Amino acid sequence: MEDLFAARSQMALSLGFHIIFACIGMVMPFFMATSHYKYLKTGNPLYKDLTKAWSKGVAIFFVTGAVSGTMLSFELGLLWPEFMLHAGPIFGMPFSLEGTAFFIEAIALGFFLYGWDRFKPWFHWFTGVVVGVSGLASGILVVAANGWMNSPSGFEYVEGKFLNIDPVAALFNEAWFTQALHMTLAAFTATGFAVAGIHAYMILKGKYIDFHRKAFTIAILFGAVAALLQPISGDISAKDIAVRQPAKLAAMEAHFETSKAAPLIIGGIPDEEAKEVNYAIEIPGALSFLAHGDFEAEVIGLDQFPEEHHPPVAVVHYAFQIMVGLGMILVGLSLLYFFSTWKKKNWQAQSWFLWLFVLATPLGFIALEAGWTVTEVGRQPWIIYEIMLTKDAVTPIPGIKYSFFIFTAIYVSLAGIVSFLLYRQIKAVPATLAQKTMANVES
Structure with a gap:
């Protein structure tokens, strides 16, 4: 295994794991805050139980995201020292602001977890909102740094040197808004459908249906709204x-x-040697319209770029197709949910309806991973678009493949531990509800 391939594989693995933890950590606090708000407004103890159950999940993903994110920050310096030498002073500000948002999130989460019956109810709820807002800000700031790699700005590049650095211009680069919007909606869609799918499965098991139905409703509302907005975001991104x-x-x-x-x-199926695509369905003029708003517009092809600067076409194309295809399935499920709420409420109690959402549980995260593959692999062979090649940024230290194997083992172990903790947490919820039910009966 070549060092460049090993370094890229390690970053891909790290990002692939971290993005799931980070997205759930960004979105779940909003579910938690919504449930808490419903409890404060209605006094229904089921919403309090739901808030506490979700808050434990938030804590698990916060810790996991912190660990995997810290590992990523070290990897940037260890694997890509030439990149960090030049890029660090330019987009260091987004990372420092992300660190600030992270610390605010950590403090607010501590207040929320240990604030029950210690703070005034609405201040306690507000600390949960701060967890969500700061987590979302943290994610957007990291995406802004990635946007800079796709659209470098905030400096002058003269004779191989980065001069006249403007960190604010680097932060608000041309890619940051479209990437942040698309990523945020993707996080809400993926997490919303995943959480809804888990609670739909619990409803099918037939225990504590009212509790799980309330959880399902909150999660799917967030996920479905985000899924319906995602095609708009995708259109903006494509034109950009x-x-x-x-x-x-x-x-x-x-x-x-x-x-x-x-x-x-x-x-x-793309054939990169023959420069053609086999077995594809073609919609005439549609790419011109999606890219430029005109069915007759010219769309630049790969023939306008040197072959050594071509991204890996097959990987990017397949990832893009997976992202769009799964996104459309989730849009369809979102429309089905809203239609059932409007016209066919009884559908939501039927097993076929719930099984659709159970089966959709992983789809959002698969689409999320595919989307990041498009973003990162589609930029290749550049680490800083049209300025620095990825092969020129990798560390000269040999033996990166061993680091890749070690980090793979760490992330697989981390995923296993998190899965076990979440399984134990989900399994513990019915037991807690059963104890409360027995206590109510005895009283």
């Missing part, structure tokens, strides 16, 4: 990428030749 990173868009669509009235390709 068409201008800033045309090679990435060309790889996403396996668009090998520059053409007007370019077709949108659905599915297909």
Whole structure:
């Protein structure tokens, strides 16, 4: 295994694990705060039980996200020292602000977890809101740093040197808004459907249905609204990428030749040697319209770039197809949920309806991983787009493959531990409710 491939694989593995923990940690506090709000407004103790149950999950993912995020920060310096030498002073501010948001989140989470019956009710609720807001801010700031890699700004590049650095301009680069919007909606969609799917399964088991139905409703409302907004965000992102990173868009669509009235390709198997796509469904002019708002517009193909600067077309294309395909399935489920709420409320108690959401539990996170693959692999071979090649940024220290194997073992262990803790937590909820039920009966 070559050192460059090992370094890239280690970063891919680390990001792939961290993004799941981070997204759940960003979104779950809002579920928790919503349930807490419902408890304060209605006095229904089931909402209090739900808030406490979710808060324990938030704590698990917060700790896990902190550990995996810390490992990532070390990896940036250890694996990509040339990149950090130049990029660190430029986008150091977003990372420092992210650290501030993280500390605020940690303090607020401590207040929330240990504030029951110690703080005034509405101040206690507010600390939960701060957990969510600071976690969301933390995620957006990290995405802004990634956006800078896709759209470098805030400096002048003269004879291989980075001069006249402006950290604010680097923070608010041209990619930060579209990436942050798309990522935030993806996090809410993935987490909403995952949590809803878990509670739908518990409803099917037939125990404490009222508790799990309340949880399902809160989670799916967040997830479904985000899923319906995601295509709008995707359209904004596509139009932005068409201008800033045309090679990435060309790889996403396996668009090998520059053409007007370019077709949108659905599915297909790219042949990078023959520069064609086999077995694809083509919609005439649709790619031109999606990229530029005009069915006759010219869309730049990979033929406009040197072959050594082409992204891996097959990987990017397949990842993009998976992301869009799964996203459309979740949009369909969202419409089904809102239609059932409006016209067919009885559907929500039927097993076929609940099984659809159970089966959809992992789909949002698969789409999320596919989307990050498009973002990161689609930028290759650049680590800083059109300024620094990835191969020029990797550490010269040999033996990176051993580091990759060690980190793989760490992340697999971490995933196993988190899965065990979550399983134990989910299993403990019915026991807690049963104890309360017995206490109420005896009283």
